[in-house]
Amino acid sequence: MKLKSLGPARLQLKLVQVQNECNNKKAYTRNFNMGLYNAAEWLCGCKNKNAFFVSYV
Numbered sequence: 863m864k865l866k867s868l869g870p871a872r873l874q875l876k877l878v879q880v881q882n883e884c885n886n887k888k889a890y891t892r893n894f895n896m897g898l899y900n901a902a903e904w905l906c907g908c909k910n911k912n913a914f915f916v917s918y919v
Contacts (some may be wrong), residue, residue: 870906
């Protein structure tokens, strides 16, 4: 029960997506934003996998 009250893991992840220039569209880089956790309460992070997962807690 204690684990459930703590909620899902809200870790700072090192996620980066780089999009190169293509078909006259500018290149850009996306980085992880901690605000994603506020937008989706069901989201949790895993440092070992450096990935997001759905939380069923």
